Amino acid sequence: MDIDVTVLLCLVLGLIMYFLFQPRNPNSPPCVSSWIPWFGAAFQFGKAPLEFLEQARIKHGPVFTVYILGNRLTFVAETEDALELLRTKEADFDEAVMQNLFLIFKLIVRQLSPSNLHQFSETLWDEFHEHVDHLGKEGTEDLNELVRQVMFPTIMKTLFGKSFGPTNKSRTEEFERHFQNFDDEFEFGSQMPEFFLRKWSKSKTWLLTEFERIVTDIKKHKPSESDSKTLVQHVLDNFHGNGVANFLLLLFWASQVNAVSGAFWTLAFILSHPSIYKNIMEEIVSVYGKAGNKIEVFEDDLRKLPSIKQCILEALRLTSPGVIMRKAMKPIKNFVIPPGDLLLVSPYWMHRNPKYFPEPEIFKWSHDRWKEANLEKNAFLDGYFAFGGGKNRCPGRWFSIMETHMLVVILLYKYQFTLLDPVPKQVTSAGI
Numbered sequence: 515m516d517i518d519v520t521v522l523l524c525l526v527l528g529l530i531m532y533f534l535f536q537p538r539n540p541n542s543p544p545c546v547s548s549w550i551p552w553f554g555a556a557f558q559f560g561k562a563p564l565e566f567l568e569q570a571r572i573k574h575g576p577v578f579t580v581y582i583l584g585n586r587l588t589f590v591a592e593t594e595d596a597l598e599l600l601r602t603k604e605a606d607f608d609e610a611v612m613q614n615l616f617l618i619f620k621l622i623v624r625q626l627s628p629s630n631l632h633q634f635s636e637t638l639w640d641e642f643h644e645h646v647d648h649l650g651k652e653g654t655e656d657l658n659e660l661v662r663q664v665m666f667p668t669i670m671k672t673l674f675g676k677s678f679g680p681t682n683k684s685r686t687e688e689f690e691r692h693f694q695n696f697d698d699e700f701e702f703g704s705q706m707p708e709f710f711l712r713k714w715s716k717s718k719t720w721l722l723t724e725f726e727r728i729v730t731d732i733k734k735h736k737p738s739e740s741d742s743k744t745l746v747q748h749v750l751d752n753f754h755g756n757g758v759a760n761f762l763l764l765l766f767w768a769s770q771v772n773a774v775s776g777a778f779w780t781l782a783f784i785l786s787h788p789s790i791y792k793n794i795m796e797e798i799v800s801v802y803g804k805a806g807n808k809i810e811v812f813e814d815d816l817r818k819l820p821s822i823k824q825c826i827l828e829a830l831r832l833t834s835p836g837v838i839m840r841k842a843m844k845p846i847k848n849f850v851i852p853p854g855d856l857l858l859v860s861p862y863w864m865h866r867n868p869k870y871f872p873e874p875e876i877f878k879w880s881h882d883r884w885k886e887a888n889l890e891k892n893a894f895l896d897g898y899f900a901f902g903g904g905k906n907r908c909p910g911r912w913f914s915i916m917e918t919h920m921l922v923v924i925l926l927y928k929y930q931f932t933l934l935d936p937v938p939k940q941v942t943s944a945g946i
């Protein structure tokens with residue numbers, strides 16, 4: 515064997531031994547080890563994240579660390595620990611980033627607060643109707659695709675303004691294709707060098723160029739006295755420094771991805787439980803009369819349809835997205851978490867804690883699950899993390915509940931649905 519190759523082999527072996535047996539603080543959480551430097555457990559995690567984490571939780575207990583793509587990720591699996599963690603100041607986002615964006619986030623929270631929602635309801639209704647009208651009177655379609663087709667342009671026009679965004683059908687399709695690529699590898703794209711993700715990186719560059727064009731258009735546009743400003747116009751008036759296109763891309767991503775999935779699951783749960791579907795239709799007909807006519811749905815009407823709101827919250831409980839992330843330096847359960855560790859809590863686990871949600875796997879849409887929550891006053895249930903927690907909780911939560919509520923009413927009223935395929939497995943049965 516060549517001497518250079520021997521030296522290289524020794525180096526690689528040394529590195530592997532270091533990663534496997536490096537000395538660690540006895541008070542750090544147990545670590546899920548892997549012999550691949552830097553990548554760590556990325557492959558096993560990427561294949562089936564929830565199964566991987568469930569196995570790690572069974573083996574290591576409620577707080578454990580996984581090394582992935584150069585990051586130490588510490589998972590916190592118990593509801594009480596997670597609640598404490600999301601409230602504490604010691605677990606926060608990157609301070610430098612947050613200082614720059616603090617005022618912008620405050621502005622978004624203010625703009626999308628419950629008392630301001632009426633501003634959006636007319637545009638939302640107009641846009642939903644325009645796009646639902648395009649769908650025609652009958653047909654067979656993938657439910658997720660149907661929701662996406664309607665929600666995508668509606669959110670764009672509502673948040674950015676009617677005259678902005680992709681200008682024609684082919685541009686819209688191109689936008690959607692790049693956005694889909696961007697979303698598909700978002701988790702990896704935000705952690706890995708872009709060199710490994712050529713398609714993701716190309717689509718991100720395309721989208722950033724498009725957002726830069728939109729920013730220029732919005733800034734050139736002089737709104738008339740009667741025009742009320744859109745959320746994005748408010749953001750642009752207050753955003754100082756570089757990176758505005760990047761910020762808008764992330765804002766648009768945050769507003770789209772979870773909202774489309776939330777609306778899809780709400781409809782899927784309703785349609786796959788005939789008794790729930792029947793009850794919801796009776797409620798809608800009691801407010802709007804016989805289904806099938808054209809209706810106007812405004813914020814106030816939605817209050818008369820509380821069961822749909824319960825279905826939305828329950829669907830989000832069972833299908834909440836991945837994980838909520840913070841950066842840490844805080845002892846949790848007597849463990850010292852090294853500074854810089856990424857701390858993760860998972861709504862998936864929290865929402866299956868029977869102490870907070872009895873019979874957690876069952877879709878309980880009606881009063882027995884949600885009777886404790888004061889939905890009129892916009893209060894959720896303890897242990898409910900669908901929109902995160904603490905001061906970085908999702909500022910779009912009330913807006914997204916309202917838009918989902920509206921879309922579900924409009925679609926259920928216009929169409930009579932029959933499911934042709936089984937719903938992907940999420941729950942076993944409905945509890946009414």
Ligand code: HEM
Nearest residue numbers: 768769772773776838900901902903906907908909910914
């Ligand atoms: C069903 C729909 C939605 C769900 C389930 C959802 C969920 C979440 C979650 C879990 C977070 C992380 C919170 C945390 O770290 O504690 C978040 C953050 C965020 N969401 Fe949403 N979201 C939805 C819709 C929206 C919409 C429609 C918008 C905007 C119009 C939006 C804007 C944001 C923003 C800007 C953040 C970052 C907040 C911050 O870092 O301080 N979201 N969302």
